[in-house]
Amino acid sequence: MYTSVKLPRTSALFVSALLGGVIFTSCASSHQSANQALPQIAADGAANKAMTPANESSISQNTEAAPIARSRPQLIKKAAMSLTVNSLDRTIDAVSQIINKQQGDLIGLQEQQPKNDNLRYTATIQLRIPENRLESTLEQLAKLGTVESRNITAEDVGDRLVDFQARLTNLQKTEVNLQKIMDRAGSIRDVLSVAQELSNIRQTIEQINAQLKSLQNQVAYSTITLNLEAAVSSTSPQPAFGLQVQETWNNSTHSLSTFSVGLLKLGIWLIVYSPYLLIFAALVYSFTRWRRTHSPRLTQTPEPTISE
Numbered sequence: 001m002y003t004s005v006k007l008p009r010t011s012a013l014f015v016s017a018l019l020g021g022v023i024f025t026s027c028a029s030s031h032q033s034a035n036q037a038l039p040q041i042a043a044d045g046a047a048n049k050a051m052t053p054a055n056e057s058s059i060s061q062n063t064e065a066a067p068i069a070r071s072r073p074q075l076i077k078k079a080a081m082s083l084t085v086n087s088l089d090r091t092i093d094a095v096s097q098i099i100n101k102q103q104g105d106l107i108g109l110q111e112q113q114p115k116n117d118n119l120r121y122t123a124t125i126q127l128r129i130p131e132n133r134l135e136s137t138l139e140q141l142a143k144l145g146t147v148e149s150r151n152i153t154a155e156d157v158g159d160r161l162v163d164f165q166a167r168l169t170n171l172q173k174t175e176v177n178l179q180k181i182m183d184r185a186g187s188i189r190d191v192l193s194v195a196q197e198l199s200n201i202r203q204t205i206e207q208i209n210a211q212l213k214s215l216q217n218q219v220a221y222s223t224i225t226l227n228l229e230a231a232v233s234s235t236s237p238q239p240a241f242g243l244q245v246q247e248t249w250n251n252s253t254h255s256l257s258t259f260s261v262g263l264l265k266l267g268i269w270l271i272v273y274s275p276y277l278l279i280f281a282a283l284v285y286s287f288t289r290w291r292r293t294h295s296p297r298l299t300q301t302p303e304p305t306i307s308e
Contacts, residue, residue, distance in 0.1 A: 074158040076215075077134055077222040085145035088121045088230050094144055095125055095226065102137050104129040107223070121230040126223065134222040141226060148229075157215050164212040171205045 085091040092109070099106055107126040114121060129137045138150070178201060182194040270277070 073156050074161050074215075074219050075131075075154040075156055076218045077131060077152060077154045078225075079134060079138060079150075079152045079222065080225045080227070081138065081141060081150045082148040082227040082229070083141070083145035084148055084229050084231050086231050088123055088228055091144050091228055092123060092125070095127070095141065098137065098140050099127050099129075102129050102133045102140075104133075104137070104221075120232070123228040125226040125228065127226065128221045128223055131220055131222050134224075137224065141224070145228070145231075157219065161212065161215055161219075164208055164215070168205060168208050168212065171201055171208070175201050175205065 083091070088111075096106070105128045107128055109123065109125050111123045112121070134152075138152075142150070175198065178194055178198045182191055182198060185191045185194055
């Protein structure tokens, strides 16, 4: 991105004069080279007129038969493959050997352990391989198990690469011209203004250069995402008898210790709140005794009988 820098009127005139001098010099040199090339062109024209019609026809035929050179497409290739394998650990080791053989890199590895006996072990491997070895690598990976799915995608970034290269070339030319202007600038204000513009140009050059290298790296190396799944669901092996007895003993002792600690905590709580419990018990006992003392008698004594 270009940023506009406002220069004083005298500075603008000075910079314009310098740019005009550079352009005039380049035009003069191109005109001189064109004048020097005129005699050579005339001589070539005379030589062409001296050629026989047979030679002209043969040259025209050769020109028509020559194939048109086409630029190689710049593609970013990404592949994905899903395999069902017998042993996940051995397959991961085999994939590592293939990566080393193909001069690739392991980007990521993620293993997922099953949470119960019905699920299967799975793993996802991401690797980066040189673009010219993508097909051979996929063929070797397919031999490790049963291929469930396979797909390859490609993105043409040739136009983006050409655009970045053109912008980079123009910015580099602008940087050279600004450097010449800064070398010829007289006042400090002019030097600072041109230096600021030059700094912005260099920052833009670095950004475009980084994007260009990133695209070139993606074109040179292809990415493969490999999904692995075990063929047989995982079954946890039955532990030995001694291990079972030891595990039972550990669980029982742990339960006993937990129960004992709980009783101890309960006793501590009772000791701490014992005054309140005693007061409550005394109140209950006093109320019960008072009720027995002041309650009316329900039974009456029988009167004596007089015998005649």
